[in-house]
Amino acid sequence: MPRETDTLPDIQVQWTESGIPSEESIIDAAAAGMVSRKDEPYESFVKDLSLSRAKEFLTKMIEYGHESVLEHITFQFWVSMSRVASHQQVRHRMASYTQMSLRKKRSLTTDDFVVPPQIKSEDLGEWIADSKQVIDTYEKWLAKGYEVDVARRKLTQEARTDMVMTINARSLRNYFNLRAKHDADFEINAVAKRMYQLICEEGLGFLFEDIGFE
Ligand SMILES: Cc1cc2nc3c(=O)[nH]c(=O)nc-3n(C[C@H](O)[C@H](O)[C@H](O)COP(=O)(O)OP(=O)(O)OC[C@H]3O[C@@H](n4cnc5c(N)ncnc54)[C@H](O)[C@@H]3O)c2cc1C
Structure with a gap:
């Protein structure tokens, strides 16, 4: 569950075992x-x-x-984000992805939903209650005997998904150019900036520093 003081999207990015070039x-x-x-x-x-x-x-x-x-030069990241952001992520065709399948039955909790940081503390309870309602609806249709393929259509775009992304430095420059800018959606923007931060920690920021991160 997000803390009330969170100001960044509830995304996660980390290197895979061999992800650092x-x-x-x-x-x-x-x-x-x-x-x-x-x-x-x-x-x-x-x-x-x-x-x-x-x-x-x-x-x-x-x-x-x-x-x-x-x-x-190839990078590989494990990323956790909402479905709405992951849809934008996989539009970057010059990369390889393996994404969590929702065709498998999932025991969902509200932690499996990415809460936007814009939600005010006084609205957080209501937002999370709505997510709980989504889970209840998903489980209701499973309990009625429908396949996961059917029930999952009741899940909303804030549902969390994990993926592994493999991308070369040239394509990553294009990704940063498009997604680390102010007009990108706030969540994929946070993913892009976190990737860049991890890259800088490894002394590889020189490959991207002309891009002008905002
Ligand atoms: C702010 C913003 C708003 C957006 N809004 C929308 C929207 O409303 N609707 C929507 O559908 N998408 C939208 N997009 C997605 C956008 O159109 C791209 O699909 C996405 O950013 C991936 O970029 P890309 O094609 O450059 O990356 P990649 O798919 O990784 O491609 C990399 C590069 O390879 C070349 N390339 C790849 N495939 C081809 C091809 N078939 N033909 C020619 N050259 C190719 C291009 O030079 C391309 O830049 C938006 C993106 C941003 C950043």
Whole structure:
């Protein structure tokens, strides 16, 4: 249940076990870019390529707009958000997703509904009571013997869903450009900004810092 003082959407974003691009993958992406530029054998420049030199080179590639090089760098996140936000998320086709299925029968509680932070403390009880009503309706149709496929149609867009998203750095730049801006929906906006925060914590913010997060 959200705390009354929450001001951010009740979303969650975290790295998967192998979600953080390795230092080697950053070096490999830079070396790939060098393949297109250098008049020397690959082995001669890749063996001494340091991480700091690779980052510097990739920053230049971004400045030049040679962004296909960034497709060699892959991120993977576990994300928990509402169905309405997840619908926007999966519109980003240049990524891979695996999403929680609601075809499986779920024992739902009001924690399985994402409460918008805009809900005032005096309205929170009423909002949550409405979500409880949605759960009761879902369970009523299951109890009548209907399949989950039928009953789940009574669930509302605030129902929580989890997904794993795999996305390369080039596509993630497009995602941030569209979703980390003020006119994006507040929830996907929070997801995008949290992803960027996690990326910065890993020293990889240089791949995105020209985007201008709002
Ligand atoms: C503020 C905002 C409001 C929006 N409102 C609506 C709305 O009202 N209705 C609605 O339907 N959508 C809406 N969208 C979704 C939007 O139209 C995109 O579908 C979504 O943002 C995914 O962006 P994308 O296509 O660039 O990403 P991706 O699907 O990841 O594609 C990445 C890039 O690949 C290229 N690409 C991918 N597929 C094709 C293709 N078939 N042909 C040519 N190039 C391709 C494009 O260059 C594209 O930018 C909205 C998005 C935002 C940010």
